[in-house]
Amino acid sequence: MTRRELVVFSLEAWDDVWRRNQYLIDGLLRADPDLHVLMIEPSNDLLHSLLSGRRIRRGRGTRTAREYDGRLTLHQPDKLLPRVLGPAADASLRRSVRRVIRRLGLSEPALWVNDPSWAGFVERSDRPALYDMTDDWLAAHRTAREHHRITINEDTLMARCRAVVVCSAGLQRSRSRQREVVLIPNAVDVERYRVTRSRPADMPGGPTATYIGTLHEDRLDVELLVRTADALGTEGRILLVGPNSLAEANTERLRSHPRIVMLGARPWTDIPAYLQHSEVLLVPHLVNAFTESLDPLKLYEYRAVGRPVVSTAVAGFRDVGAGVAAVSGAVFPSAVAAATYAHLPTQQYDGIPDWADRVAEFADVLADLWGPASE
Structure with missing residues (x-):
């Protein structure tokens, strides 16, 4: 069998909080014993640590994942220069990745780009590439400088990549105007x-409304979440389980509320237990062009456990039907409060997509990159 090599430029690190990249890479490695993957994690910003007054720590560098018989290598580069200094910052990161590729002996890797800031690597490489688009960063609130950089990077990837994969119908609609997408x-x-799982020991007692996922300024409607907590009775609690990427002011608003519990990130293996033992599952997302581009993992996770869901009218949740109430922001707090105390039964829904199917679809796209045209 021919060894297959893949370099993945990821928006997330390989850690205990699994997202799309981890599930797909895990499935691909388990299905193909001849696949070797180098995953490039988000860089470690040395200057930011210095300016923030924190202890300067080097990135995790190159290491081998515990599973997969040594076929998954992880690398977190150190970013030495800020991007405001121009192309030199990205050039330094590209050089560090090329050194790792040479050191590992990867001679003919295909490139899988999830983080569009690595567009320059694709532009300067002769290797076949795939762009896996999971968010519409052009629709996110960014500075003019950042938006300009994102636009250039995406235009490069859309023009240079052999295949473009999108995760949502919203992205399919918008990007199909530019080129063919999958x-x-x-x-x-x-x-x-x-x-069936036991109730987690760190889960608050009493009726619980739970949100699973990264707390992110581009997605989470903090004001709505606070109003929802205000609408709960004294026994109810809102539980937030996931990494916190909110600004300090919004973090303090949530932490200081007596009926909001912020647990932080929990291992992906523990997430089903928090969902199973919640009275209702929440999606208090902003409704805007950015969230319209998403295909939230929590849509599938929530449906798999079969607990009732209350969501704002965002993509993915609007047309689900049974078990999901997609409501306006004005109605959301009272709908959550009602569901929290309704003691609704768990349901089992059919037709929920499994990662095994998605892995097979992704493998088909990758096969074209490793095909005759890339040899």
Whole structure:
């Protein structure tokens, strides 16, 4: 069998909080014993640490994941220069990745770009590339400088990549105007989410409304979440489980509320337990062009456990039907409060997409990169 090599430029690190990249890479490695993957994690910003007054720590560098028989290598580069200084910052990062590729002996890797800031690597490489677009960063609120850089990077990837994969119908609609794209939405390990779990020891007692996912300024409607907590009775709690990327002011608003509990990130293997033991599952997302581009993992995770869901009218949740109430922001707090105390039963829904199916679809796209045209 021919060894297959893949370099993945990821928006997330390989850690205990699994997202699309981890599920797909895990599935691909388990399905193909001849696949070797180098995953490039988000860089470690040395200057930012210095300016923030924190202890300067080097990135995690190059290491081998515990599983997969040494076929998954992880690398977190150090970013030495800020991007405001121009192309030199990105050039330094590209050189560090090329050194790792040479050191690992990867001779003919295909490139999988999830983080568009690596567009320059694709532009300067003769290797076949795939752009896996999971967010519409052009629709996110960014400075003019950042928006200009994102536009250039995306135009490069759309022009140079052999294949473009999008995760949502919204991205398919917008990007199909520019070129052919392949729609591969997200999914869930259905059976794993349905195995009965014990209530987590750190989960608050009493009726609980739970949100699973990264707390992110581009997605989370903090004002709505606070109003929802205000609408709960004294026994109810809102539980937030996931990494916190909110600004300090919004973080303090949530932490100081007596009926909001911020647990922070929890391992991906523990997430089903928090969902199973919640009275209702929440999606208090902003409704805007950016969230319209998403295909939230929580859509599939929530459906797999079968607990009732209250969501704002965002993409993915609007047309689900049974078990999901997609409501306006004005109605959201009262709908959550009602569901929190309704003691609704768990349901089992059919037709929930499994990651095994998505892995097979992604493998088909990658096969074209490793085909005759890339040899």
